[in-house]
Structures are given as C-alpha cells and as structure tokens.
Amino acid sequence: MPLPKPGSEAGAAALDRIVRRPADAVLSFDFDGTLAAIVPDPSDARSYPGVTAELSRLAPLVGRLVVITGRPAAVAVEYGGFADIANILVLGHYGLERWEDGHVTAPDPPAGVGLVREELPELLRRSGAHDGTRIEDKGRSLAVHTRNAADPDAALEALRIPLAALAQRAGLTVEPGRRVIELRPAGMDKGSALAGVVADAGADPAVLYTGDDLGDIAAFETVERLRGRGVPGVTVCSGSDEVEGLSDRADLVVDGPQGVAELLAALRAAIAGRD
Template sequence: MPHLLQPSGEDALAAVLRRSPLLAFDFDGTLTPIVATPDQARISQAVSGKLQRLASRLPVAIVTGRRVDDVRPRLGFQPHFVVGNHGAEMDEADVAQAAGALQEVRGELERREVELTRAGIMVEDKGLSLALHYRLSRRPDEALALIREVLRPAQPRCRTFSGKMVENVVPADAPDKALAVHRLVAHCNVSCAIFVGDDVNDEPVFASAPRDWLTIRVGRAPDSRAGYFLDSTAEVGLLLDRMLVHLGQPG
C-alpha cells in the first residue's frame, strides 16, 4: 500500500478529483486525533476551514461511528451529509428498524455494570450502536476479555467489531459504512468517491470500493484493503491542501 503524498498518489488524487467525486471522511482518528475520552474530540479550525472550502465545490460527507447529533457540533463546518452509528444512522427507515434491537445487550450491560466499571470499561450508548471503551483500563487485555464475554450471548442477533481500544455492537442487519457511502454516491449522482478512514469499521468501504475510487487509510496497516495510506491525522490536513490545489483553490 503506497503513501498517498508521493507522485503516484498525487496523480491518483488529481485523476479522481477531475471526475467531481463524493468526498467522504471518518471522524475520530481521521479528521481529529484519537483522544482519551470521546467527548474531547474536535476538528481544528484549520481543518474545518479547508473542509468548508471543499464543500463549496464538491459533495462532502462525514461517515462516523458517532451519533449524528453528537458529531455535528464537533465539525466546525456544514457538510452535505452526516451518517452516524457506523452507517446505521442514515435515514428514518434505518433508525426505525434498528431502534430496539440492542435492548437485550443493554440489559446485560446493566446487570454487570459494577464489574465493567471496576475493569475500567466505559459504556457509550449511541442508540443504534453501543461502544465499550477500555482505553482507560489499567489491564486492557483483561478488560477486552471481559467485554467479549459479556457480549458473546448477543450473537448472532448482533454484530460486534473492534476498534482502537473499543468494542462496538450493532444489530446484525444494520447498514455499515460501505453501504452508506455507496448510497451517497448514488444519491449525489456522481461516478466515484474519495474515502478516508482509519479503523476496522472503515475497512468495508475499502474492500467494496470499485477500482476507480480513491481509498485512503490513516495509519499503516499491512492488511488494509485501502489503496493508499497516510501516516497521521496531520497528513490528512496536507491531503485537504492538495485537494484544494487540484480544485484551483490553493490556500
């Protein structure tokens, strides 16, 4: 997987931008660094300003694991689309279908609340998904084992997947980020997309993207299906600069 900010990546970026693509970005770990607790995350003014300028030229989407009403105030600009809960929170039909699917898991988490808290696990209920964070645990391996034990009875009614010091739970039939991005491409009537993400829940987009899309993973991951990578969220800012240059809007 080559680095995007080199000649071949620059050529690929320019080629896709000439086709007026959808620009889709994950939030945590992509537009903002991973932080100790979810509430601390914000996009910098510099990055939000670049995204606003891009949104004046092309459709821009934020596709995140957060709730839509949680992420909007953290952006500092107005994208055309915000998709939350790992792709599940996209339209009213998705919300209505999944609303009560996690009740059994919630009940088990409530029964074992004391045990989870003692292990340094924080439960984040996002309505259409649950996130069990263990970044602050003193024994992260033991915390992860406990989380998986607690969640095991919910399968196969629910789908679980790992992230950066977090285990996520969604209804088994909930839309994922890949479905969300493909829907947005069709909705915008564009031929391709640029998608930037950094974590396990972004891999379905990378894996399902047609060859003429541009997919970018933030952080080196040898087994990723992304076409290119960037080393850090700081380099995402450089990517936005390059996009603006190719669109004739240098800073």
C-alpha cells in the same frame, strides 16, 4: 504542500481524476481517528485543527462531502463543527442515521439495544472488567471502551466472548475498534452506506474514502468493488500504531488526523490550481 501520490496506479489515477473533475467527486471520511484525534473520553473529541475549515473550502468545489461514522449523526455534526458547511452529508450509526441541512432521519432502534442497555453493566461486573472500562451509550448502540484501563488490550480481550454472547442474544452485531467493542444493529455498515451515496451521486463519479479503523474496511472493500466496475476510487488510511491491516489495504497512508488535514489542504490547493 504538494498533493501526496498514492502507491497504487488505480489510486493515483482516481486522485488525479478528482483533481481534474472535482464536481463529479464524492469525498468521504470517517470521524474519530480520521477527522478527529482519538481521545481518552469520546465526548471530548473534536475536529483536528484545520479540518473543518478545509472541508468548508472544499465543499463548493466538489460533488459531495460525506462523513460516515459510528457516532450518532447529530453528535458528529456538533463535535466536528459541520453544521455550517454546505454540501455535507453526515451518516451516523454506520449509515442508519442521515443528517442533512440540519435534519436527522433514522429508523427506530431495535429492541435488542434496550436489552443490552439493561444488561451490560451487570455483564461487566460479572466479567471482572478492568478498572477504567467504560460504557458509551450512543442511543442506537452501546460501546465498551477499555482505553483508560491499565492494560487496554488485555481488558478488551477479556470482554470479547461475553460481549459477543450478549450481542447474539440481543440480535445485534459486534463492531470491534481501537480499544472498543460496539454492540450495534445489523444490516448496515460503512461500506453499504458509501455505496448508497455513490449510487445517488450520478452516472460518473470518482470516490475517495479515508478511515483509520477496522470498521472502515467495509468502506475500503466498497471502493475496491466500485473500481472493478470502472468507478475511479482511492482509499486513504489515517495511520496509527494501534490498528494493523488497514494501512496494508490503503492506496495512501497519512500521519493520522494531522495528515488528513494536510491532505485536505493539498487537495483543495490542487483543485483550485488545476487551470
């Protein structure tokens, strides 16, 4: 399969640079909806077929592989099958956690997370949350999913204001997503996490970031800022019919996690055949 061509000149130039100089490249990815399909129960998510194998093949060819996710880092490693991949960094909780070489480092969670954990069930009861609404406790944050409600979008909309009020009282920030609202610590997002990785990568990197949801906009913005400073960068959207806006900002849109798996294979083949 040929390597797809980004729609922008900047994106096309960055992808060409990655192929020509892979040892300088930082390839970064969201997990859910990008490397793994969205599923009704988040605990059932696993890497899309072929993704882990292609990442393993790419790892020795490129400067750095990075997964940046809202999940706990160790969970993403387990669900993604990343533990045996050399040269991969997994940043969990939007960058607050760092998994590398089998070890996780992270600060203590703020007290507000405990407040949300205590009050969230009663808040959902008082708010008349739709049947099928569920809480996901991520340890350092909590998320409310409405994907399994009869009307997921209406269920989510009914909870936006009360969840925002709870987050404000707890000193947390609200992270909207695909039929989910997460209450998490402030001060870090996927854009900041990506910027830190690029800063550590050396003097002359090229960057690819692939995501699928509203939380990935911050990483897209980081790529755009880096391009303004002369760093080659390309943004890729793992497309779906659930989120609008991200695809309009992407240099390249692929067909969900299957398209991401195909992109990884095509990129690996292009790098291997560059000579």
